[in-house]
Amino acid sequence: MTDAAALLADLVAIPSVCRMPNGAIVDLVRDHLARHGVEAAMLPGPEGDRANLFATIGPRDVPGIVLSGHLDVVPAGEGWSGDPFTLRQIGDRLVGRGAVDMKGFVACLLALVPEMVRAPLSRPIHLALSYDEEVGCVGVRHMIARLPELCSAPVACLVGEPSEMRPVLRHKGKVAGRLTVRGRAGHSSRPDLADNAVHLAADIVGLVRSLHEGYARQGPFHSQFEPAASTLQVGIIAGGTGVNVVPDACRVEWEARAVPGTDPMTIHDALQAGVxxxxxxxxxxxxAVAVESEVLSLYPALDLPDDAPLRDLAEAWSGRPALGAVSYGTEAGLFQAAGIPSIICGPGHIAEAHRPDESIGRADLEECCAMLRRVIAHQS
Incomplete structure (x- = not known):
C-alpha cells in the first residue's frame, strides 16, 4: 500500500484554498492515478480555473459506489505553530491545513488505489473529487450533472467528511445570503432629508430574529438535531462611514440551517417576503430605499432513513454504529437529491476542522484504510 501519511503530506503541501485555481492538486491526483493505470476525467467548472476529478475503477457498465471528497481547504488564517502547508507530526497527530477536512480521506483513497486496481471488482468504485466545497458545495453540482455520461447510475455514495468513522445519516440543509440595503446619504443634522440604510438594515436584522424565533416555537421539528428546528442568524452587518453622516448603504449577511423536510429556499423566500x-x-x-438580494451558498439536507440498506453496509464497513445526525453540512445532500442514497463516514473529528494546527491521527488514517478495504471486498 502506498503510505497514506506520505500522500497526505503531498496533498497538504499544495495550498488548494477555496475560490482559488486548483490545477496543481488536480494534476497531483491525476498523476497518481495514472501511475496505477487509472484514467481520471477532469471536469472543469464554469470559473475556468478550477476542476473536479472523476475516476472509475472496475467495470463501467454496471452500477457502483461513489467515494466522494473535496480537494479545497479553507484559508489558513492566524495562530498556527508552524507552516500550515507543511505536514508535521506532533506525537501521533499529523498537523496541516486540510489534514482532517478532508485531505486525510482523499489520501486514504489514493493509498488504496493499487488495491482497487488489483481487486476482481464486479461492481465499480468511483472516485469523485470536487472543488470549492467549503464555499457552498460549488464544484460537485457540475460533477453530479455529468454523472449520466460518466458512469451507470450509482447505487450509493459515501462522503468521507470527518465523522470519527461513524456513519452519519442526516445533516441540515443550508442557505446563506447577502442583503445590500440602499438608502440616501445626508448630514446627520438633517436626517429627515436622508434615508438611513443602517436603520432599515436593523429592521431586517429584527426580521431575521423574528423568523428564527418562529421556527423555534412552531417547528417543524426533527428530534435528531440540536436545536431540533430550523435556524436563522445574521453573521455580518456593515455600513456607514461616520457618526455625522447618514449612511446610504449597509450590508447584511445571513444564514439559515433547515431540518430535513424543509427546503432551505422556503426560508429564503420567507425572508425575502418580509423584506x-x-x-x-x-x-x-x-x-429612496431599496434592498438587493444575493444567494451566497445553498445545499439541501441529508436524510437517510434509519432502515436504509446503506446504513447497514456502512456500519459493517466502518465497524462503528451509525450516528443519527450532525450539525455540519456536506455534499451528501446533493448526491441524495440526485437520487443516489448517501451517507457520511470519514476519518478524524470535525472539531479539528477550520482551526489553527488542524490535525488527524495516524490511527485515523489506518482505520479509514481498513474501511476502504472492506468496501473493495464488497464490490468484488
Missing part, C-alpha cells in the same frame, strides 16, 4: 413588506410602504411614501 419586501418592510420596503414597500417606505417606497410608497417616497423614500
Amino acid at each position: 419586501s413588506d418592510l420596503v414597500a410602504p417606505l417606497r410608497a411614501a417616497g423614500r
